[in-house]
Amino acid sequence: MTTPHAGTAIRVAFDPQPSLDYYLIHGSAGEPEVILVEEFVLGEDHSAVRLDSAGWTSTDRRWRGSAAVSRGIRVDANLRSRVVATSRPDVEIIFRQLGGGELPDEETLRGYVHDGEPLSTSAPLRLGSGRAAAGFREKRVYRILFANDLGADGLAILQAGWRMTRPENVADPQGRVVGTAHLHVGDDSFAWDLRRIGIGAAWCVDLTANLVSRGDAIGPLLRELTTTMRRQGLIPVTIERFS
The missing domain is CATH 3.30.310 (TATA-Binding Protein)
Structure with a gap:
């Protein structure tokens, strides 16, 4: 299980290219076996339209699209129990330890995504009046x-x-x-x-x-x-x- 982290103060950083999300999937022996990299693709209104992902395993040591794995960790509680959300610096260390060498930069990692998972793109559900508070447009x-x-x-x-x-x-x-x-x-x-x-x-x-x-x-x-x-x-x- 993930250990809770302190330091949750909100900051709004206008990054031109948000960083990817990184996960480790552990095997039955408790050691990391899969590195999963994900990114939500957002529409013009900032709702999610697609989930892109790529994975690397310690067995074949190659990157490939991982839509099935991304889908699995969201619907399979047993698989999800072996998943740990982590950071790029931590993944860089694990990647070297598993024999992968230097972790590719994020532009390169995005190039490994070939089977993004489409998400619902229906029109916004209107709840209540939808009126802005006084003084807002x-x-x-x-x-x-x-x-x-x-x-x-x-x-x-x-x-x-x-x-x-x-x-x-x-x-x-x-x-x-x-x-x-x-x-x-x-x-x-x-x-x-x-x-x-x-x-x-x-x-x-x-x-x-x-x-x-x-x-x-x-x-x-x-x-x-x-x-x-x-x-x-x-x-x-x-x-x-x-x-």
């Missing part, structure tokens, strides 16, 4: 869906790092929203709920954006929220736009 709502359970330590780290307001029923296993956080970027206002879906089945982050600007901060913020959840052992499934 537009409101958008996004959901980042995650597979895996979130342990008590990871939950506490997220609540503290995001300075979340907690509902009164946070200890209730049937409670859904376990915290709400807020952020201002320029004239835009953002709020997100950390929400339990079922009991131990899945989690999501619901982001509401009230915009004055054209919304350039949405993509980087969605990325940062996703990365922070990955650090606590959650595996992103998709990013949907609800309004």
Whole structure:
């Protein structure tokens, strides 16, 4: 299992090319056997339209498209229990230890993706009135869906790092929203709920954006929220736009 990481303060970094997501898949003996590299491809409205992936195994030592593996870790709890979300520096070390040499740069890794997994691209589901708050021109709502359970330590780290307001029923296993956080970027206002879906089945982050600007901060913020959840052992499934 992934050990929870501290240091969850939100930062909105306008990177021209976001970094890839890295995972290690361990074998029955507990040693890493597969390196999985993923990237969500986002549409113009920042919803996910495709999940690209490439994998490298210690047995054949070659990179290839890994759509089936990416799909498997999101639907198979047994496989997911052997998956650890990690960072590029850690993968560089493991890659050398497994005899792969120097880890290719991210531009090269993207070239190994040949079988990206298409995601639903339906029109946004309109919830409620969809009206922006007073003083804003537009409101958008996004959901980042995650597979895996979130342990008590990871939950506490997220609540503290995001300075979340907690509902009164946070200890209730049937409670859904376990915290709400807020952020201002320029004239835009953002709020997100950390929400339990079922009991131990899945989690999501619901982001509401009230915009004055054209919304350039949405993509980087969605990325940062996703990365922070990955650090606590959650595996992103998709990013949907609800309004």
